[in-house]
Amino acid sequence: MAGLGRACLLLALAVCAYGICASLYGVRSGRTEFSASGRRAVYAFALIMTVAFAVLEAAFLRSDFTFNTVADTSSRTTPAAYRASAVWASQEGSLLLWAWLLSLWSSLALFLTRRRMRDIASYATAVLLGLGGFFVALMVFYANPFATTSPAPAEGVGLDPLLRFPTMMIHPPMLYSGYTLCTIPLAFGIGALLARRIDADWIKAIRRFAFAAWLFLGVGILLGARWSYAELGWGGYWGWDAVENASLMPWLTGTAFLHSLMIQEKRGMLRVWNVSLVLATGTLAIMGTFLVRSGILSSIHAFGGATLGVPFVALIAVLVAGSIYLVVSRRDMLRSRHRLDSLLSREAMFLANNVVLVGLCFVIFWGTYFPLISEALTGQEASVGPPWFDRYTVPLALILVLLSGIGPVIAWRRATLSNARRNFVVPVAVALLTLAVLLGAGIANRPGAIAMFCCAAFVFGSIGQEFFRGTRARRAMSGEGAGVALLSLVRRNRRRYGGYVVHLGIAVLFIGVAASSSFQHASELGLSPGQSTHLGAYTVRYVRPSATVTPKYDAAHTGSTLSLGAVLDVSKGGHHVATLNPSEGFYAAQAGGGSVTSLIAGQPVSHISMDAGVTRDVWSAIQPNLEAPALQRILKLGNRTLPADQALVGILAVAQAYLKHPPQAQFHLIVSPLVMWIWIGGLIVFGGGLIAIWPAPSAVRRRVAARSRARAVRGLARV
Amino acid sequence: MNPARKRMLRLVVALSAAVVLASALIYTSFSAASPALTPTQLVRQAQGGRSYQVTGMVVQGSVHRSGGVLDFSVEDRAGGTTIPLAYTGTVPDPFREGREVIVTVQKQGGQYVGERNSLITKCPSKYKTAPAGEKQNY
Numbered sequence: 001m002a003g004l005g006r007a008c009l010l011l012a013l014a015v016c017a018y019g020i021c022a023s024l025y026g027v028r029s030g031r032t033e034f035s036a037s038g039r040r041a042v043y044a045f046a047l048i049m050t051v052a053f054a055v056l057e058a059a060f061l062r063s064d065f066t067f068n069t070v071a072d073t074s075s076r077t078t079p080a081a082y083r084a085s086a087v088w089a090s091q092e093g094s095l096l097l098w099a100w101l102l103s104l105w106s107s108l109a110l111f112l113t114r115r116r117m118r119d120i121a122s123y124a125t126a127v128l129l130g131l132g133g134f135f136v137a138l139m140v141f142y143a144n145p146f147a148t149t150s151p152a153p154a155e156g157v158g159l160d161p162l163l164r165f166p167t168m169m170i171h172p173p174m175l176y177s178g179y180t181l182c183t184i185p186l187a188f189g190i191g192a193l194l195a196r197r198i199d200a201d202w203i204k205a206i207r208r209f210a211f212a213a214w215l216f217l218g219v220g221i222l223l224g225a226r227w228s229y230a231e232l233g234w235g236g237y238w239g240w241d242a243v244e245n246a247s248l249m250p251w252l253t254g255t256a257f258l259h260s261l262m263i264q265e266k267r268g269m270l271r272v273w274n275v276s277l278v279l280a281t282g283t284l285a286i287m288g289t290f291l292v293r294s295g296i297l298s299s300i301h302a303f304g305g306a307t308l309g310v311p312f313v314a315l316i317a318v319l320v321a322g323s324i325y326l327v328v329s330r331r332d333m334l335r336s337r338h339r340l341d342s343l344l345s346r347e348a349m350f351l352a353n354n355v356v357l358v359g360l361c362f363v364i365f366w367g368t369y370f371p372l373i374s375e376a377l378t379g380q381e382a383s384v385g386p387p388w389f390d391r392y393t394v395p396l397a398l399i400l401v402l403l404s405g406i407g408p409v410i411a412w413r414r415a416t417l418s419n420a421r422r423n424f425v426v427p428v429a430v431a432l433l434t435l436a437v438l439l440g441a442g443i444a445n446r447p448g449a450i451a452m453f454c455c456a457a458f459v460f461g462s463i464g465q466e467f468f469r470g471t472r473a474r475r476a477m478s479g480e481g482a483g484v485a486l487l488s489l490v491r492r493n494r495r496r497y498g499g500y501v502v503h504l505g506i507a508v509l510f511i512g513v514a515a516s517s518s519f520q521h522a523s524e525l526g527l528s529p530g531q532s533t534h535l536g537a538y539t540v541r542y543v544r545p546s547a548t549v550t551p552k553y554d555a556a557h558t559g560s561t562l563s564l565g566a567v568l569d570v571s572k573g574g575h576h577v578a579t580l581n582p583s584e585g586f587y588a589a590q591a592g593g594g595s596v597t598s599l600i601a602g603q604p605v606s607h608i609s610m611d612a613g614v615t616r617d618v619w620s621a622i623q624p625n626l627e628a629p630a631l632q633r634i635l636k637l638g639n640r641t642l643p644a645d646q647a648l649v650g651i652l653a654v655a656q657a658y659l660k661h662p663p664q665a666q667f668h669l670i671v672s673p674l675v676m677w678i679w680i681g682g683l684i685v686f687g688g689g690l691i692a693i694w695p696a697p698s699a700v701r702r703r704v705a706a707r708s709r710a711r712a713v714r715g716l717a718r719v
Numbered sequence: 720m721n722p723a724r725k726r727m728l729r730l731v732v733a734l735s736a737a738v739v740l741a742s743a744l745i746y747t748s749f750s751a752a753s754p755a756l757t758p759t760q761l762v763r764q765a766q767g768g769r770s771y772q773v774t775g776m777v778v779q780g781s782v783h784r785s786g787g788v789l790d791f792s793v794e795d796r797a798g799g800t801t802i803p804l805a806y807t808g809t810v811p812d813p814f815r816e817g818r819e820v821i822v823t824v825q826k827q828g829g830q831y832v833g834e835r836n837s838l839i840t841k842c843p844s845k846y847k848t849a850p851a852g853e854k855q856n857y
Contacts, residue, residue, distance in 0.1 A: 234809040370748055382752035383772055525787050605812050668809060
């Protein structure tokens with residue numbers, strides 16, 4: 001089977017090479033049959049990659065340990081669902097996932113444009129196959145997912161327990177879909193520049209892909225944040241880690257592009273800017289992929305022993321240099337037809353939004369790559385921490401949220417006083433009311449959070465007003481009921497109202513971020529059973545220890561042999577609120593220690609426990625002290641006296657001793673308000689995005705009608 | 720003022736604002752950054768009150784907990800200089816003796832104090848469990 005996989009990779013490389021040549025020759029010589037052949041090469045590439053991916057997936061499901069990647073990241077005891085997702089837990093497998101997704105999305109994009117923009121699409125084909133070929137070449141020459149060992153090991157190492165979490169199964173495919181979708185606008189942008197056809201056509205063709213890229217990337221980022229919050233033992237959702245930043249940067253420039261393309265469509269302005277944003281987004285997406293693999297920047301996410309730095313740097317250098325050359329050499333064609341009329345207009349607001357987003361991206365870029373920049377400039381590697389990021393991103397985020405409320409209601413071209421009065425009275429009133437309420441509630445000591453709440457209230461006011469007015473107008477026109485009118489309003493203007501829903505979701509999300517970062521109570525301390533601590537308005541009491549011993553081969557369990565934890569009672573004002581049971585799982589290691597110790601000597605993993613609520617989350621994690629002398633004595637005795645097949649008895653004794661005389665355990669406790677609204681806001685954004693991206697019914701009908709007309713014409717011609 | 724001059728002026732104002740902001744960003748990043756050092760370099764260069772990011776291996780047998788404080792020592796990858804640290808805050812799951820860690824520290828008197836929640840574990844191979852034969856200290 002590995003042979004089939006390896007053959008697929010080599011065949012894919014050949015198909016990519018052929019497709020690049022065919023499509024370039026086709027567009028240069030004007031022989032469209034070669035362009036069409038190049039496009040079919042993309043379909044063939046997708047088919048081959050699908051086979052290759054299926055081969056690897058099957059190997060994981062069958063636990064075929066002749067495959068090195070299977071032996072390294074899976075095991076027979078890993079539950080089936082996690083075995084399936086372990087494919088992309090390794091460097092090699094994730095490269096294959098990347099290439100596979102790229103081939104699928106490329107096929108879709110080229111299929112949808114097969115009758116339009118022949119020249120642009122041909123160049124785009126070459127670019128996409130070039131990228132695909134690059135990733136396949138990496139797999140063939142550097143990190144082959146189909147490398148095998150003979151004889152196969154009897155059992156694999158198993159999937160890292162940290163990755164055994166539901167969102168971790170969909171987070172990488174989402175993120176990678178976002179990354180690969182970013183390359184589609186990139187390819188068509190390069191195609192448009194090469195073909196010197198920089199009108200609205202190519203923008204229209206890739207608009208939906210840009211939106212999909214933005215949506216997938218956003219969902220991927222959010223799932224990553226959720227995993228970090230609900231699975232890792234530090235209780236945060238965002239740490240300005242290099243890899244988090246790398247995924248945020250293309251998302252920011254993508255957001256900027258989605259706004260500025262509206263100005264190009266409506267007013268023919270900002271063409272250089274748009275094409276530059278597309279190129280930047282695609283390049284940043286590839287840099288995001290690269291950062292995980294290069295091992296250049298230290299990050300908690302980096303793959304160990306990553307060696308793909310040089311080829312990736314070369315690819316990015318080519319992309320950046322090529323993009324700059326293309327934009328500069330075609331600048332005359334990119335002149336806009338209109339100019340900005342007034343600084344108080346929707347165009348100007350969109351422009352401001354773009355400047356802020358790109359500024360935000362620059363700040364994050366600078367901070368993320370600062371270790372490299374500083375080493376290059378001063379010879380001394382240095383890094384900036386979260387406080388530095390916060391100093392710049394907080395004000396920029398405030399402006400951004402405010403603009404997301406202003407943009408939808410300000411007039412195009414030039415806002416007048418009467419326009420302003422008509423549109424801004426309600427939102428401003430809502431914001432001021434919120435301010436008064438907040439100040440009345442006595443939380444004046446957190447100006448950042450208060451400003452964010454007011455900006456969000458402003459957005460609610462302005463978007464709510466838009467929905468209200470639109471619905472009222474529809475009701476007046478068609479006499480529909482309020483609910484029906486609202487639905488048909490959204491259905492008839494999906495992009496517009498979907499976009500508004502996204503703005504609402506972003507405002508909700510930022511309320512969650514501002515509240516949870518400004519009004520959080522956190523504490524790290526050692527507690528023994530019976531002791532309690534205060535955390536904000538809550539009292540947390542360590543009631544009693546808990547311990548679970550799981551026999552080694554239990555497929556349903558995530559697989560920790562021993563898990564030690566605590567039962568915590570959370571109360572507020574003497575009333576019971578919740579019972580939490582955080583624990584730490586100890587996993588078996590391949591070797592080392594002794595018969596008993598080896599069962600629990602793997603990497604320990606925190607299983608956090610929280611009481612999530614609409615108003616606040618109470619979050620807890622524990623680090624039990626396994627090094628307590630009493631427990632260590634039992635382990636040593638067990639190692640000396642128990643053979644491997646009876647070692648579980650030793651673990652049971654440790655659990656017993658822990659329950660009977662629990663040593664002081666280390667706790668990490670957090671009370672964080674409104675965290676849940678981050679996830680709710682994310683869902684609203686996702687819903688709004690789906691509304692906007694869904695093909696409008698009228699468009700579908702039009703396309704079907706056009707197709708049947710074309711068929712009728714062909715039929716007539718034949719007669 | 721004619722429209723062309725007005726546009727020019729606007730452009731100049733916008734560009735100078737961007738330049739000022741960018742320089743502020745760059746300046747603060749250099750002054751707020753903590754240099755990344757090995758333990759040997761840290762001993763040679765450290766001044767009180769400044770933050771440094773030290774990368775080193777956790778010395779075998781040096782990890783002790785007392786109250787909320789985690790005491791451990793780090794050394795260069797090749798061994799040599801050992802510096803003791805007092806750290807408070809979240810300890811990542813993969814933290815253990817013999818692993819490479821990154822932690823932001825300040826020199827306070829003769830002691831190095833870890834900045835709260837700054838400890839990062841550099842795992843020799845992030846998405847794989849401990850390889851066979853690695854020394855464990857349970």
